[in-house]
Amino acid sequence: MADRFDLYRAESEEIEPPVILLEDVSKDYVEGQHALKNVSLEIRKGEFVFIVGSSGSGKSTLIKLLLKEISPTRGHIMVAGKELSRLRENSICKLRRSIGIVFQDFRLLKDRTVFDNVAFAQRVLEVPNHKIRRDVPRVLSIVGLSEKLRSYPDELSGGEQQRVALARALVNNPVILLADEPTGNLDPRNSWEIMHLLEEINRRGTTVVVVTHNREIVDAMQKRVITLNKGVIIGDQKGGYSHAKN
Numbered sequence: 218m219a220d221r222f223d224l225y226r227a228e229s230e231e232i233e234p235p236v237i238l239l240e241d242v243s244k245d246y247v248e249g250q251h252a253l254k255n256v257s258l259e260i261r262k263g264e265f266v267f268i269v270g271s272s273g274s275g276k277s278t279l280i281k282l283l284l285k286e287i288s289p290t291r292g293h294i295m296v297a298g299k300e301l302s303r304l305r306e307n308s309i310c311k312l313r314r315s316i317g318i319v320f321q322d323f324r325l326l327k328d329r330t331v332f333d334n335v336a337f338a339q340r341v342l343e344v345p346n347h348k349i350r351r352d353v354p355r356v357l358s359i360v361g362l363s364e365k366l367r368s369y370p371d372e373l374s375g376g377e378q379q380r381v382a383l384a385r386a387l388v389n390n391p392v393i394l395l396a397d398e399p400t401g402n403l404d405p406r407n408s409w410e411i412m413h414l415l416e417e418i419n420r421r422g423t424t425v426v427v428v429t430h431n432r433e434i435v436d437a438m439q440k441r442v443i444t445l446n447k448g449v450i451i452g453d454q455k456g457g458y459s460h461a462k463n
């Protein structure tokens with residue numbers, strides 16, 4: 218079963234591996250109970266992928282595995298050309314730098330301005346100040362928040378707060394953007410705005426993986442849809458939610 222991994226290990230100079238590769242991955246938080254079971258999956262550079270499935274089906278577990286917040290019980294995972302089980306501490310930091318992440322609950326720092334929330338992602342990496350002053354306004358303009366630089370999160374709508382989180386996820390130019398239910402706390406109009414931004418970010422070259430429950434959006438966008446059910450992939454095709462057994 219590890220054929221593909223062997224191929225990429227041996228010829229990684231010549232063949233570009235998929236940006237995300239899971240081979241026969243299982244995760245048991247509790248012995249004998251599979252949060253994910255024998256998941257094999259390949260996502261190539263530049264793809265836009267939805268992950269859908271009912272609550273408890275293993276979607277967030279998948280996201281956490283990709284960030285190496287947790288380790289698989291069995292199987293192999295490769296992200297951005299790196300096999301996760303082989304990474305040491307400083308390479309894990311490097312891996313996380315190449316992944317932008319957005320959550321349902323925004324996770325902004327309430328006592329800092331919009332500018333400082335985005336700059337924070339660069340300051341932890343010790344990015345020089347002159348670069349921060351250049352990059353933060355650039356990403357805030359992509360998400361349409363150039364005017365809100367000095368506002369605090371509480372002064373923004375939910376949709377605007379999620380756009381700040383998106384700017385923060387983008388500021389270090391990630392290869393992959395992971396979004397775990399990014400529109401879960403938003404009304405339909407703001408949900409669409411966030412989805413259109415994710416599409417725009419994808420158009421600029423970032424691989425985008427979005428976990429969502431929003432059937433209407435998934436149906437309308439006609440992207441690749443991976444469906445999880447009780448930890449198992451039961452669907453993987455281009456098109457809407459409606460194809461998926463759910």
Ligand code: ADP
Nearest residue numbers: 246247252270271272273274275276277278279
């Ligand atoms: P989803 O994001 O699709 O709702 P999760 O990946 O969060 O699903 O959870 C998948 C399964 O794993 C669920 O049965 C959940 O209860 C279980 N689970 C998730 N996190 C933990 C944990 N830290 N400890 C034990 N069980 C967990």
Ligand code: MG
Nearest residue numbers: 276277278397
């Ligand atoms: Mg979840």
